[in-house]
Amino acid sequence: MTPTPALKPLLLAMLLLGSAAVFAEAPGAAKPLAELTRGLQPQPGFIQLWRDVEQGRVLLSVTALDQPFLLLSSLPYALGSNDVGLDRGQPGELRMVRFEKHGKRLFLVQDNTRYTARSADRDERAAVNESFAGAVLWSGEILASEPAGASAPPAPASTKAGPPAGGAAGATQAPQGSAHLVDFSSFLLADWHGVAAKLDENKQGAYRVDAARSAVLAAQAKSFPDNVELEAILTFQGPGQAEFVRQVAADPASLSLRQHISLVRLPDAGYQPRAYHPSSGGFDTGYFDFATPLAGSIDVRWQVRHRLEKTDPTAAVSAVKKPIVYYVDRGAPEPVRSALLDGARWWSSAFAKAGFKDAFRVELLPEGADAMDIRYNMIHWVHRATRGWSYGNALADPRSGQIIRGAVTLGSQRVRQDILIAESLLAPYGKGADGAKAQLAEQMALARLRQLAAHEVGHTLGFAHNFAASRYGNGNGSVMDYPHPVLKLNGAGEVDLAEAYGVGVGVWDDYIVNYIYGQFGAGKQEEAALDRLRAGAKAAKLAYVSDGDARAPGASHPDGLLWDFGPDSIKTWDQLTAVRQRALQTFSMDVLPDARQSGELEARLVPIYLLQRYQGEALARLIGGGEFDYGSSGDIKDGIARSGVRITPAAVQRQALARLTDSLRAEYLALPAKLLDVLTPPAQGYERGREYFGTRMNSVFDAFSAVEAASAQSAGFLLDAGRLNRLAWQHARDAQQLGVRETLGLLLQRTWQRGPVGAGVAGGEAVQLAANWVLLDAMLNLLDGAKLHPQVDAELRQQVREFGQWLAKNPGKDVVAHSRKQAATLIAQYLADPRSVKLRPLPAIPPGAPI
Structure with missing residues (x-):
């Protein structure tokens, strides 16, 4: 029969429902995002993620395509070999990446930030981008797509430790389009830190990730407003025959480490970069800008530094909008922990002299906080099988030099070497010894540790070595020099270690903080102020010689000296000839x-x-x-x-x-x-x-x-x-x-x-x-x-x-x-x-x- 007008809408609705049911049940049909994430632990934030602990997966809901962000690897669990150089807390390469959609897959693409054109002309920019290769780091199948926000869970509660006062600066939210769900696990299980390459480079053999003995740690996945923190355990299978892996590993043929991945929102446009100057005493980052006028240099360099802004830019002394905060590893024992806190805090006086009130702080890492979270500037206390170097890494936005995170690595065995040297000079363990000399040896080692903490933190603030600083003032002149203990003989002809190391930052350190962080306005006003600072440094005879003219045995600059004094x-x-002669004469059991x-x-x-x-x-x-x-x-x-x-x-x-x-x-x-x-x-x-x-x-x-x-x-x-x-x-x-x-x-x-x-x-x-x-x-x-x-x-x-x-x-x-x-x-x-x-x-x- 012919349907009446009242029945037509009902029949149409039934027909549509039937079609939808047939479509939903068709083999191979895509499931909606909500169904694929049902029962999983959601983590809203910079990139929304779901923890699939049962399957050992991390799913990402990517909404911002072609929007660059930063990617960083680090090692929460490491190898423990100074010779190989894979340390706990070690950061890797900071990359600028973005997601692209191609068909039914998402690509993670690394941009080539070394070559660019800072131009308003789109074609001019494109010409440079097309001239230098980027890299596709990963691709994954899109499991589901839907309008952004359709399945968004409620905002997360604050973390147990609370957000740190310092760290990466936030940015405005990216435009929202469709949400594309991908399983990011295969990315997390790849060797992005270059562990295998490092082992091969140090002649430890050919290692590769064994997928069957590696796993995504889904329960540890976290997303915050400006960063995502992900982790996996990676097991590297290899020959296990070389010296260094045999020295440190439980099974040198099976090296199990952890790789941490941070996805970080780019800082906003409010940061004012500072042009790098070769006599500034700082580090630089930069790129080749092919849009530079023909008479200019295409080699553009920016000073690496944290973002630090006065609340009142016109005031000589002002509080700051956000202080720079560093955190000391809770694994550092006493009295080491107190020495690290004290030494790192030395920088606060230099920032105060530069006009920044309460701008620099050092605290113990809050209990329960993740030391790999990129929001924390960290001072890691790292154990290795042998003594070795310590490091300070400043991870900076390649576009501007703004530091995203500071990461310090302090090798724990160095302090024991200082005690050994002091004991060998003092001979404190003879019969009837009262322990005073042994205590002096420990005090010297802790004094060195304070200086080391300040030195490596200095690198993460953007400061280079100054090996000429031992020529002037304040013990060893600057914490950015390599200090030799100041040794002398006292009136009784005995070795004197009472003032072996300086206390506090020096005059050079005050200069570099003011030069690199001081606020002097913009443009010509800033340029003139920096000129005056350099002229003042020259008048004060503050010499500066860094690594390139100091490390080679045949280097020529008489002031570019490591481990000297005076x-x-x-x-x-x-x-020192007199000290050595005395020490050898008294050297005994x-x-x-x-x-x-x-x-x-x-x-x-x-x-x-x-x-x-x-x-x-x-x-x-x-x-x-x-x-x-x-x-x-x-x-x-x-x-x-x-x-x-x-x-x-x-x-x-x-x-x-x-x-x-x-x-x-x-x-x-x-x-x-x-x-x-x-x-x-x-x-x-x-x-x-x-x-x-x-x-x-x-x-x-x-x-x-x-x-x-x-x-x-x-x-x-x-x-x-x-x-x-x-x-x-x-x-x-x-x-x-x-x-x-x-x-x-x-x-x-x-x-x-x-x-x-x-x-x-x-x-x-x-x-x-x-x-x-x-x-x-x-x-x-x-x-x-x-x-x-x-x-x-x-x-x-x-x-x-x-x-x-x-x-x-x-x-x-x-x-x-x-x-x-x-x-x-x-x-x-x-x-x-x-x-x-x-x-x-x-x-x-x-x-x-x-x-």
């Missing part, structure tokens, strides 16, 4: 606590015997050395910086050379007889490690190896190719300056060509011969290294030839004669046919740094 390298050398096995005495001898290793490098910097300034062309024209290199005066170079050549003489190198007589081989179950001198005498102490290590140190500094090339050039320009011939001539006169060693020196002639052979090996290795300019090589080669002739004419007696004859033969053979001679490498030197 304004005059020669005077400090003489001061009293430097070792009663419970330690006696063989450990050798390890305590190493830093005392090599006490002047860093000051020896300071002497070498004077030889062929020259000062220069960092700056801009404008600074030089305005008199703020000087151009060119100012060669070290000839008289100073010769004084340094005389002292450094003396360190290759038996009188310096020989150990006191009573010290040699107490050295005992390691006990059963113990063995020598890297902190000991090598030995070719089986279990007993090898004095030759100690002498050779010390000689290799001095010879390596003196016979650096860059240094000899500079000596040749400075002598060519000025005949009154030290040159290659004079340098090598004095070296040979003080060693091979010297007279007999006095009878009072224990094993004197044998010690001198050991040093002589290291020097000759260093000379031949220098010739074989092909790093000398041809004319410098010719000059050195001729001098070696003449030395060989001298050896033949001056054969000497007894053991000296044997060495001279063999040396003459070796020289002649090498000069005639270098390929016929297998040169000996220089002896290994036990590690000194870090101290």
